[in-house]
Amino acid sequence: MMVHQTSNHGCRRRSVLNLAGFLVRSAANGPGIRAVVWVQGCPIRCDGCFNPAFWSFSPASMVSADDLADRILATEGIDGVTFSGGEPFSQADALASVGEQVREAGHTVVTYTGYTYEQLTSSTDPAWNRLLGVTDLLIAGPFIRTLACHDQYIGSSNQQLISVTGRVCTDAPPKQMHGEIIEFSIAPGGMVTTTGFPREPMVRQIAARCRGE
Numbered sequence: 001m002m003v004h005q006t007s008n009h010g011c012r013r014r015s016v017l018n019l020a021g022f023l024v025r026s027a028a029n030g031p032g033i034r035a036v037v038w039v040q041g042c043p044i045r046c047d048g049c050f051n052p053a054f055w056s057f058s059p060a061s062m063v064s065a066d067d068l069a070d071r072i073l074a075t076e077g078i079d080g081v082t083f084s085g086g087e088p089f090s091q092a093d094a095l096a097s098v099g100e101q102v103r104e105a106g107h108t109v110v111t112y113t114g115y116t117y118e119q120l121t122s123s124t125d126p127a128w129n130r131l132l133g134v135t136d137l138l139i140a141g142p143f144i145r146t147l148a149c150h151d152q153y154i155g156s157s158n159q160q161l162i163s164v165t166g167r168v169c170t171d172a173p174p175k176q177m178h179g180e181i182i183e184f185s186i187a188p189g190g191m192v193t194t195t196g197f198p199r200e201p202m203v204r205q206i207a208a209r210c211r212g213e
Contacts, residue, residue: 015065015066015093015094015097016062016063016065016094017039017062017063017064017068017091017095018040018057018059018060018061018062019038019040019060019068020039020040020051020053020061021036021037021054022035022036022037022038022068023035023036024075025075025077026082028152029082029110030080030082030110030137030139030153030168031110031153031168031170032079032080032108033077033079034078034079034081034082035072035075035078036082036084037068037072037082037084037095037098038084038085039054039083039084039086039087039091039095040056040059040086041056041057041085041086041087041090041091042055042085042114043087044087044114044115046143047143047144048143049143050143051086054086055086057090065094065095065097065098066097066101069097072098072102072107073102073105073107079107080102080107080108080109080110080168081098081099081102081107081108081110082109082110082111082112083095083098083099083109083110083112084112085112087114088112088131089115089120089128089131092127093130096127096131096134099135100134102134103134108136108167109135110136110138110139110168111135111137111138111139112139113140113141114141114142114143115140115141116140116141116142117162120132132164135164135165136164136166136168137161137162137164137167137168137170138160138162138164139153139154139159139160139161139162140159140160141156141158141160142158142159143155153170
């Protein structure tokens with residue numbers, strides 16, 4: 001079935017990204033140490049999604065593709081960048097611009113998406129093809145609550161890891177072969193970012209403690 005999606009929801013300028021979050025370095029969002037970009041806005045809206053606050057396409061933090069690429073490339077000791085969300089393919093053109101600059105510097109690109117690989121490759125949207133073209137490892141498919149699993153890279157067993165270029169190794173160290181990775185990052189201002197695939201009871205417990213309950 002052909003998919004005719006647009007990557008320009010809300011008529012945003014394609015050189016500008018609407019970001020939900022950014023993490024300078026992470027070990028829980030793809031192989032190696034990676035910068036992480038979470039985009040704002042998702043049309044798929046999976047039941048049980050870990051980031052429902054990222055569904056709305058309302059403006060959050062607007063940044064140009066060039067400025068974001070500069071910020072990523074200024075970080076030392078990373079293997080590349082991971083695009084997540086929200087839905088990266090809803091902002092495919094601008095993310096592709098970032099990805100091109102990251103790869104020109106010798107780094108790799110990992111892209112998470114709620115679309116299936118078949119949907120992406122059958123799309124007529126040139127921006128989707130452009131983002132696929134700069135992606136080294138694609139993690140594709142919607143989150144399905146009834147198929148939830150505890151894996152270091154995927155949230156439910158239907159999701160696919162597709163090595164597009166072979167440049168990203170998905171072989172985990174022996175101690176990480178089974179079970180999810182959960183990562184906590186504390187910013188200088190005290191904001192705590194939880195990433196990976198934490199289980200819902202843990203998320204609720206942490207949120208309650210942060211509220212002082």
